[in-house]
Every structure is written in structure tokens, then in C-alpha cells.
Amino acid sequence: MNHCNHYNLAKDKINMIMAGLMVGLLVAAFDYSIMGTAMPKVINSLQGMEYYVWPFTSYMLSSTIAIILFGKLSDIYGRKHILIVGIVTFVITSILCGFSTNMLELIIFRGLQGIGGGILLSLPFIVVGEIFSPRERAKYMGILASVFGLADVLGPILGGVITDTLGWRWVFFINVPVGIAAVALILYSLPNFKLDSVKEVIDYSGIVTFTLTLSSLFLALTLAGDLNKYPLAEIAGLFVFSGVMFTLFIWAEKKAVEPILPLYLFKNPIFSVSSVESFLASALMFCGIIYVPLFAQSVLGISPTNSGLLMIPMLFSLTMASIITGQIISKTGKYKKLVIAEFVITGIGVVLLATMNANTPYYLLAAYSTVLGIGSGMAYNIFNVAVQNAFTLREIGIVTASMRFFRNLGTIVFVPIFGYIMNFTLGSSTAVILSKTQALVLSIQNIFLVAILLAFVGLIIAFFLKEIPLGGDVPINYKEVSEEGINKTK
Structure with missing residues (x-):
């Protein structure tokens, strides 16, 4: 692989670019966590309990499709333009969601909003992959991924406060000023990276x-x-x-x-293993994010606000683990041992969570979920860095988008499966004998037992991950066109 020095962007320019990317990512990341708290109020207002999951579902589906689609389109039309399209789409559809008069409208507008969300979830990571050398990428990816932790910690609390004080519609309207700020930062700071060898064929x-x-x-x-x-x-x-x-x-x-998902990528063992591991890591993280608050509220009888506070240690540890993992990779240039450690720690977390019962004190619930948080946070970066390092810059867009895609797919596939396990347990003959609380404990324990199995599979697969030590330079075969249209690559 040829190497050359990466773009000599000034430090203040890098800070501006990172700020723009983080604000853009924050808009999309907040959406998940805020909606969770606001949804019961939305249902009361628009009537339609039977469609409770649909606004999530339509958003999740369209954003997952958009990740791959716009990752590819940004190869053709440039990262900056597609990123701005993503933010503008998100802001306009947020306004539409806020003005929804019934559940059907909300479901449709949420689906459209997901298109913007998908762009915002993948493009910032692609841009980081292109601006920085392989070693530096890990550090900046960690900083970028910490936005998810921040959103997960503040989202439920902010969602509760906004819904209680201003009303649920403001959960959507709040995206408008944040979106405008992100567009301004990106317009000002980000050069329009474009691949020069891509045929403009859709x-x-x-x-x-x-x-x-x-x-x-x-x-x-x-x-x-x-x-x-x-x-x-x-x-x-x-x-x-x-x-x-x-x-x-x-x-x-x-x-x-110009395929939207080139199949030859799967011939690369690092890509194949990382895809499966991203899929499993995401499923493991979500079983904690969804079922720890449910356990706290429905079994231990904690209020929604306090169950949100109970999640802070998990989400804080997730954020810190993401940043620290990035720093470790950046210093050592290696990632395989971290992947093994990640599945061991996540595994311990779900084993501990599987032992919970009606007498488990709050602090233990917080401690157990924190262990899961550390493992989940480690997974945020590792696979992005590993695949970006295994391919040339021409493929960075699609391989980065693919990792985000497989993470989303893990959520899409396993959240209904976990729901099914829960309903199945609650409807089983054993559950009939138990009290309502005991039946719920049993069903949540079953979900974490399945999670233990997933963590074990992830651990075994981790040993098959090949390691290419990270270099300090960026592969060539790429051009950067600045705002003035000057080709800076010598």
C-alpha cells in the first residue's frame, strides 16, 4: 500500500470540522434516547397504543437503508454535500413530526426523518476515516463515538424535562436550532472530499x-x-x-x-469478522439499554426519572470506554486483544445481569449494567478502525457505512427477538404459577441468558480477527478538493 502524508489541516480547522461533525451526529443520536421517554405522552396525545413501536420501527428501517445508500452516494457527490442534505432532511422532517395530528402521520414523517438520521449516523465516521492517519483515526473516532454516550445519558432526562414542561412536540422542534448550528459549522469548515475514480452510475x-x-x-x-x-x-x-x-x-x-454494497468486501476476513462482531455487540448493548430500565421500573418499582438516573453510570462508562479504547489503539496500533477483552467484559456484564431478582439492590443493578457499558463502549470504535485499516481510501466510505449498518441490523434483528422471548416466557405455563413480578423477572433473566450465548459466540469469533498493525500514514489514490477547488494532493 502506498503512503503519503495526510492533509495538512490546521489544528483550529480540525477542531471546527470535529465540532460540526459532533453536532450533526448529536442531533441523530439524541433522537433515539429522547423518543423513548416522550413516547408514552405521544401515544396519549395521538391515540394509538397498538402502534407504539411503529414510529421507532419506521425510523430505524429507513435510517438503516440510508446508511448504505448515502455512504455510496457520498462517494459520487462528495461527503460535505450529502452531510448537509442529511441535516436539512432531518430538520425539515422534525418540524413535520412535531406537527403530526395522528399516529399514521407521525409514522410516515418518522420514516422520512430516518433518511436524514442514517446519513448523520455514518458520514461523520467516514470523514474522520479520510482526514486522519490510521493511528489518529482511533482517537478521533473515540471522541466522535462519545457523542452517543452523551446523548444516551442526557437524552432520557432531557426527553422527560421537555415533555413535562413544553410538551412532546418540542422533542422534535428542538432539533431545528441544533441542526442549523451543525449546517453552519460544516459549511464553514469541511472541505468537500470526493473520490476521483468513482463512475457516476447509480x-x-x-x-x-x-x-x-x-x-x-x-x-x-x-x-x-x-x-x-x-x-x-x-x-x-x-x-x-x-x-x-x-x-x-x-x-x-x-x-x-458501482454496487451499493460491493460483495468483494466480504472476501476480506477482517471485514467479514468485524461485520458479525458489530452485529453481536449492538444486540448486547441494547439488551442492557432496554431491559435494565424496564427491570428497574417494573420489578424494583423505581420512577421513570430515577430509572433514567440509574442508567447514567452504564452510559458514562460506555462513553469513557469508547474514548479510552480509541487512545489505546492510537498509541499501540493494535486492536485484536481489545476485541477479545470487549467480549469478555460484555459477557461478565450480561452474566451478572442474568442473576438479578426482585431483591437486587439498586446499586448492584447500576454496577452490573456499568460492566456491560464498559464492554459495549469498547466496541464502538474497534471495528471501524480495523476495517478502515484493511482497505484503501477509495473504500473507506462503504466499509465504514457497512459497520454502522451491521450495528443497526443487530438492533433490528434482536430487539424483536428479545421482545418475543419476553412475551413467550410471560405466556408460558411456568409464568402462570408465579406472581406478575416474578414472571417478569424470569422473562428478563431469559433475555440475559440469550445475551450470554451471544457474548460467548462473539468471544469465539474474536480469535479469528486478523490484525494488521495500524500505520501512521494515509493510503494514496485519493484527492481532496478544497473549497476553492484547488487540488491539494501533490
């Missing part, structure tokens, strides 16, 4: 088959969570349709000039 058949594969899979998983309500034939039909579309997608990608 892979329409890939886009359509990819969208249909994911939409039908997502719909099937969501409906399967409530088998009493939806006929089995419909759900099975959706799974089959998803499989057929997936086959067509693979066929389309093999023939495409």
Missing part, C-alpha cells in the same frame, strides 16, 4: 432490492413479536419475500458497475 436495481429485502425482513420480525395478533402465513410470506429479494440483491450487486 445502482438502482441494488437500491430497490436492498430496500425491499430489509423492509420485508423488518416487517416480518416486528409482526412476529405478536403472533396472537397477526396470522403466521403473512409473517412466513414476508420472510420468504425477503429471502427472494435478498437473492435478487446479490445477483444485482454482482452485475453492478
Whole structure:
């Protein structure tokens, strides 16, 4: 691999770029955590308890599709332009969400908002991969990923305060000033990076088959969570349709000039292993984020606000672990041992959480979830850094977007599965004998038992991750076009 010095961006310019990227990312990251707290009020206002999960589902689906799609489009049209499109889309759709008059409108607008969200979740990491050398990337990725921790800590509290004082619509309206600030920072500081060797061909058949594969899979998983309500034939039909579309997608990608997800990436063992590990790490993190507050509120009887506070140690440790892991990789240039450690720590966290019962004191719940937080935080960066290091700069966009995509996929696939385990346990013959609280404890324990299995699988796979020590330079074959259109690469 050829090497050259990376862009000589001034320190204050780098700080401005990072500030712009972090504010942009913050807008999307806050969305998840704030919505969780606001949703009960939204349901009361718009009527539609049976559609409780749909605003989340439509957002999650469209953002997951957008991650891969716009990662690729930014190769063609430049990172800066697509990033600004993402923020503007997010801001406009936030206003629409805030003015929703019924659940259907909210579900549709949330789906559109997810497009902006998907762009904001992946592009900042791509830009960091391009501006910095492999060693430095880890450090800046850690700083960028800490935004998620911040959003996860403050989101539920902020969501509660905004909903209680200003009303739930302001959960959406608050995105407007933050979005405007992000656009201003990015317009001012970010050069428009563009790949010079990409053919301006859009892979329409890939886009359509990819969208249909994911939409039908997502719909099937969501409906399967409530088998009493939806006929089995419909759900099975959706799974089959998803499989057929997936086959067509693979066929389309093999023939495409500029595929949205190039299949040759999977021939690289670092990419394949990192994809699976990102998928598992995300599922493990979410079982904590979703079921620890539920346990606190429904089993221990803690108020929603206090259960939000109970999550702070977990989310703080997640943020710190993300930053520290980045610094360690940056100093040592190695990542494999950290991946092994990450799954060991996460594994210990879920083993401890699986021991919880109705007599577990608050402080132990906080301590156990903190262990899970440390492991989950480590996973935020490692795989981005590992795959960016294994490919040339021409592929950084798509491999970075892919890691974010597999993280989202882990959430999409496992959140309904965890929900199914819970409903199945609550409806089982054993649960009938128990009190309501005991039945709930048992169902949450079962979810963490499945999580132990996932952590173990992740640990085994970690040993197969190849390690390429990180260099200090950036691969060539790339040009940076500055604002004035001057090609700076000599």
C-alpha cells in the first residue's frame, strides 16, 4: 500500500470540522434516547397504543437503508454535500413530526426523518476515516463515538424535562436550532472530499432490492413479536419475500458497475469478522439499554426519572470506554486483544445481569449494567478502525457505512427477538404459577441468558480477527478538493 502524508489541516480547522461533525451526529443520536421517554405522552396525545413501536420501527428501517445508500452516494457527490442534505432532511422532517395530528402521520414523517438520521449516523465516521492517519483515526473516532454516550445519558432526562414542561412536540422542534448550528459549522469548515475514480452510475436495481429485502425482513420480525395478533402465513410470506429479494440483491450487486454494497468486501476476513462482531455487540448493548430500565421500573418499582438516573453510570462508562479504547489503539496500533477483552467484559456484564431478582439492590443493578457499558463502549470504535485499516481510501466510505449498518441490523434483528422471548416466557405455563413480578423477572433473566450465548459466540469469533498493525500514514489514490477547488494532493 502506498503512503503519503495526510492533509495538512490546521489544528483550529480540525477542531471546527470535529465540532460540526459532533453536532450533526448529536442531533441523530439524541433522537433515539429522547423518543423513548416522550413516547408514552405521544401515544396519549395521538391515540394509538397498538402502534407504539411503529414510529421507532419506521425510523430505524429507513435510517438503516440510508446508511448504505448515502455512504455510496457520498462517494459520487462528495461527503460535505450529502452531510448537509442529511441535516436539512432531518430538520425539515422534525418540524413535520412535531406537527403530526395522528399516529399514521407521525409514522410516515418518522420514516422520512430516518433518511436524514442514517446519513448523520455514518458520514461523520467516514470523514474522520479520510482526514486522519490510521493511528489518529482511533482517537478521533473515540471522541466522535462519545457523542452517543452523551446523548444516551442526557437524552432520557432531557426527553422527560421537555415533555413535562413544553410538551412532546418540542422533542422534535428542538432539533431545528441544533441542526442549523451543525449546517453552519460544516459549511464553514469541511472541505468537500470526493473520490476521483468513482463512475457516476447509480445502482438502482441494488437500491430497490436492498430496500425491499430489509423492509420485508423488518416487517416480518416486528409482526412476529405478536403472533396472537397477526396470522403466521403473512409473517412466513414476508420472510420468504425477503429471502427472494435478498437473492435478487446479490445477483444485482454482482452485475453492478458501482454496487451499493460491493460483495468483494466480504472476501476480506477482517471485514467479514468485524461485520458479525458489530452485529453481536449492538444486540448486547441494547439488551442492557432496554431491559435494565424496564427491570428497574417494573420489578424494583423505581420512577421513570430515577430509572433514567440509574442508567447514567452504564452510559458514562460506555462513553469513557469508547474514548479510552480509541487512545489505546492510537498509541499501540493494535486492536485484536481489545476485541477479545470487549467480549469478555460484555459477557461478565450480561452474566451478572442474568442473576438479578426482585431483591437486587439498586446499586448492584447500576454496577452490573456499568460492566456491560464498559464492554459495549469498547466496541464502538474497534471495528471501524480495523476495517478502515484493511482497505484503501477509495473504500473507506462503504466499509465504514457497512459497520454502522451491521450495528443497526443487530438492533433490528434482536430487539424483536428479545421482545418475543419476553412475551413467550410471560405466556408460558411456568409464568402462570408465579406472581406478575416474578414472571417478569424470569422473562428478563431469559433475555440475559440469550445475551450470554451471544457474548460467548462473539468471544469465539474474536480469535479469528486478523490484525494488521495500524500505520501512521494515509493510503494514496485519493484527492481532496478544497473549497476553492484547488487540488491539494501533490
